[in-house]
Amino acid sequence: MKQLDNNRLNETISWWEKNRIVFNIIIGFFGILALIIIQPSCFGWYDCIGILLWGIMANILFSLGILLEIANQYYFKAKYNVYQFRNFFYVIGTLAYAFVTFSYPFLYYIYLNIMNF
Numbered sequence: 601m602k603q604l605d606n607n608r609l610n611e612t613i614s615w616w617e618k619n620r621i622v623f624n625i626i627i628g629f630f631g632i633l634a635l636i637i638i639q640p641s642c643f644g645w646y647d648c649i650g651i652l653l654w655g656i657m658a659n660i661l662f663s664l665g666i667l668l669e670i671a672n673q674y675y676f677k678a679k680y681n682v683y684q685f686r687n688f689f690y691v692i693g694t695l696a697y698a699f700v701t702f703s704y705p706f707l708y709y710i711y712l713n714i715m716n717f
Contacts, residue, residue: 604673612673612683616666620659623694627658630698634705642712654704658697665689 631651640647665686672682 604670605678608673608678608683609670612669613666615686616662616669619690620662623662623690623697624655624659626694626698627655627701630702631705634702638705638709640705640709654701658701661697662693665693 631654668689669682669686672678672680
């Protein structure tokens, strides 16, 4: 049976979870900023559900960093030293999701205006 290094596992989870708060604040900021700039004329309950699902998906994707490190520890016995790249993954992932979060409302409401919904 394979064993995980509990110290490394705890450190991995605590590092990612500590940074999840900052990630959510950054993503939320860019989402709110985009909505303030756009000032959509039609904002309904379906938009609120979409925002909620967007946040859930962001956190699911964020969790891939944790899973990647745990998989490296469990299956590859930390052979690939993925933890050395966690800051890179965190910054690139946060920037990419912030860009998409900021851009998507513009595309969504432009589409709604073109389709006259």
